Amino acid sequence: MSIIKADNLNYDYLEYGEDGEKPEITHAVRDVNLKIKEGQFIAILGHNGSGKSTLAKHMNALLVPTGGTMWVDQMDTHEDDEVWDIRQRAGMVFQNPDNQIVSSVVEEDVGFGPENLGVPTDEIWKRVDDSLRKTGMIAYRHHSPNKLSGGQKQRVAIAGVMAMKPKCIIMDEPTAMLDPNGRHEVIQAVRDLNKSEGVTVILITHYMEEVIYADNVFVMDEGRLVMQGTPREIFSHVDELHELRLDVPHVTQLAHALRLKGLDIPEGILSIDEFVDAIMKIRDGGAVSDERKQALGENPEERENKADRENPSLT
Amino acid sequence: MFKDITIGQYYPADSLIHKLDPRVKFVGTLIYIISLFVFHTWGYVLGTVFLFSVIRLSKVPLGFMLRGLKAIWILLIFTMVLNLFLTQGTVVWQFGILHITREGIGTAAKMGIRLVYLIIGCSIMTLTTTPNKLTDAMESLFRPLRKVHVPVHEIAMMMSIALRFIPILMEETDKIKKAQMARGADFESGNVIQRVKAMVPILVPLFVSAFRRANDLALAMEARCYHGGDGRTQMRPLVYQSRDLAAYAVLLAYLAAAIVLRAVLHW
Ligand SMILES: Nc1ncnc2c1ncn2[C@@H]1O[C@H](COP(=O)(O)OP(=O)(O)OP(=O)(O)O)[C@@H](O)[C@H]1O
Ligand SMILES: [Mg+2]
Numbered sequence: 001m002s003i004i005k006a007d008n009l010n011y012d013y014l015e016y017g018e019d020g021e022k023p024e025i026t027h028a029v030r031d032v033n034l035k036i037k038e039g040q041f042i043a044i045l046g047h048n049g050s051g052k053s054t055l056a057k058h059m060n061a062l063l064v065p066t067g068g069t070m071w072v073d074q075m076d077t078h079e080d081d082e083v084w085d086i087r088q089r090a091g092m093v094f095q096n097p098d099n100q101i102v103s104s105v106v107e108e109d110v111g112f113g114p115e116n117l118g119v120p121t122d123e124i125w126k127r128v129d130d131s132l133r134k135t136g137m138i139a140y141r142h143h144s145p146n147k148l149s150g151g152q153k154q155r156v157a158i159a160g161v162m163a164m165k166p167k168c169i170i171m172d173e174p175t176a177m178l179d180p181n182g183r184h185e186v187i188q189a190v191r192d193l194n195k196s197e198g199v200t201v202i203l204i205t206h207y208m209e210e211v212i213y214a215d216n217v218f219v220m221d222e223g224r225l226v227m228q229g230t231p232r233e234i235f236s237h238v239d240e241l242h243e244l245r246l247d248v249p250h251v252t253q254l255a256h257a258l259r260l261k262g263l264d265i266p267e268g269i270l271s272i273d274e275f276v277d278a279i280m281k282i283r284d285g286g287a288v289s290d291e292r293k294q295a296l297g298e299n300p301e302e303r304e305n306k307a308d309r310e311n312p313s314l315t
Numbered sequence: 316m317f318k319d320i321t322i323g324q325y326y327p328a329d330s331l332i333h334k335l336d337p338r339v340k341f342v343g344t345l346i347y348i349i350s351l352f353v354f355h356t357w358g359y360v361l362g363t364v365f366l367f368s369v370i371r372l373s374k375v376p377l378g379f380m381l382r383g384l385k386a387i388w389i390l391l392i393f394t395m396v397l398n399l400f401l402t403q404g405t406v407v408w409q410f411g412i413l414h415i416t417r418e419g420i421g422t423a424a425k426m427g428i429r430l431v432y433l434i435i436g437c438s439i440m441t442l443t444t445t446p447n448k449l450t451d452a453m454e455s456l457f458r459p460l461r462k463v464h465v466p467v468h469e470i471a472m473m474m475s476i477a478l479r480f481i482p483i484l485m486e487e488t489d490k491i492k493k494a495q496m497a498r499g500a501d502f503e504s505g506n507v508i509q510r511v512k513a514m515v516p517i518l519v520p521l522f523v524s525a526f527r528r529a530n531d532l533a534l535a536m537e538a539r540c541y542h543g544g545d546g547r548t549q550m551r552p553l554v555y556q557s558r559d560l561a562a563y564a565v566l567l568a569y570l571a572a573a574i575v576l577r578a579v580l581h582w
Contacts, residue, residue, distance in 0.1 A: 060538055
């Protein structure tokens with residue numbers, strides 16, 4: 001069942017100029033059709049001004065489509081009475097960590113959402129404890145947000161959303177203002193929530209390393225949804241991505257360059273391990289050596305963890 | 316520039332005064348201020364005893380209390396000098412047109428004591444209560460004003476958001492100032508007009524950024540279902556404990572004593 005579904009979604013920004021008569025129209029989102037299944041980890045890519053934030057704001061009714069429909073958990077965002085339900089189901093984390101924290105004490109900020117929903121006091125405290133624990137921020141509960149690092153502030157913001165018990169978290173470039181450590185911290189926190197709590201995550205990002213963990217990737221350009229697929233499928237189209245002014249992870253880029261030089265490497269290599277694997281295969285004339293197989297570990301979970309540790313841009 | 320302003324100068328300690336309901340402290344401060352204007356002569360002894368007992372109970376070092384006076388010493392001296400020289404009565408000292416009267420000395424001393432006690436009284440409240448609790452107290456105490464369409468919840472919310480953003484904006488001011496200095500701006504020299512003019516390149520980017528932050532924050536609050544005070548629950552609802560009621564009783568007794576001293580005994 002899809003938690004978020006867009007049917008021919010269109011959105012135009014109208015800007016009234018000096019003369020006040022003819023508004024300037026920006027078609028920020030055009031004819032977007034998409035479905036997001038519950039529990040998935042979704043990444044949205046696109047260069048600046050491609051309409052990602054505009055699309056994201058439709059997912060919790062901060063914007064209402066000027067054409068087509070947006071369904072959030074079977075609710076139409078056009079319906080005025082359902083706005084608060086929709087925003088409770090689909091929480092949103094923004095780019096600037098400072099500008100989304102309301103209170104001057106961490107735990108009070110986490111309680112802000114539940115307070116707005118009219119949750120009884122005891123239940124608010126339970127939720128605050130719970131979400132601070134899940135985001136690893138329980139030790140900072142009495143701190144002032146001003147004294148936290150960027151990554152920690154974003155985790156507080158995530159805890160604030162989790163305390164509203166959402167089915168889905170939309171994150172609009174949550175790591176854009178963070179250093180590599182902070183980025184890793186935040187991405188790790190949402191991946192954990194996605195796995196353990198089953199919350200749907202929609203991550204808008206410019207960092208390709210964050211995309212490789214997604215179940216599904218959407219690529220936007222000029223307001224349109226131009227590509228859609230698993231990270232491997234998407235990153236198999238290196239040249240097309242470059243045309244859309246997007247990068248690919250460094251390993252993918254390297255593998256692609258070698259392939260163009262005539263080496264027999266598959267497209268869509270996502271981690272250093274896979275890359276080494278492919279190279280070894282070529283050296284051994286097609287077969288992966290037993291040693292290497294053991295070193296890699298055969299189950300995918302282990303391999304993923306290895307990728308975490310070995311991917312230098314994330315650690 | 317903003318270095319000297321301290322807002323929400325909370326002094327954490329485990330004392331009876333810290334534990335009191337913030338509403339009691341708010342009302343208590345008001346009563347104390349009223350009493351200062353009721354006292355005439357010997358009443359100030361009562362006021363002093365009361366003030367120092369509360370300071371003792373609060374476990375806040377006296378130095379912290381007196382720190383608040385730094386902000387007003389010019390006002391203090393100004394008021395005292397004016398009262399000293401401009402009050403009519405029996406002259407005790409004269410030089411040209413300047414004269415000091417016995418009544419003048421009395422009024423100046425009284426005004427000085429009032430101002431100092433008033434500042435210390437308010438400091439006790441801000442030193443023992445977190446700014447958040449104070450806004451909660453005001454929201455709760457002024458709630459009846461909603462009947463006459465005063466947006467009490469909104470004002471309280473604005474105050475707590477302002478408290479959250481003051482440090483952020485101060486840091487930003489500092490950054491902008493340094494950035495302008497790196498480009499050769501000069502804030503230190505020149506006369507008053509030149510210095511005020513030099514502030515413009517700081518204030519313009521600061522305001523632009525403040526408005527952007529306000530816009531972002533409004534969006535983030537809406538995304539978290541904020542829709543005014545109706546239907547909102549509280550994480551820390553204010554509930555009076557027995558010690559709060561006892562404190563109200565003490566305050567009432569104090570006010571009654573002050574009025575009796577003045578109205579009945581004419582002290
Ligand atoms: N409030 C607005 N008023 C008018 N036009 C807007 C407004 N917000 C965005 N736009 C325009 O809509 C288009 C899409 O903007 P959007 O912010 O959705 O892009 P984005 O993909 O999020 O970009 P970025 O990567 O820079 O965040 C852009 O052309 C932008 O100029
Ligand atoms: Mg954006």
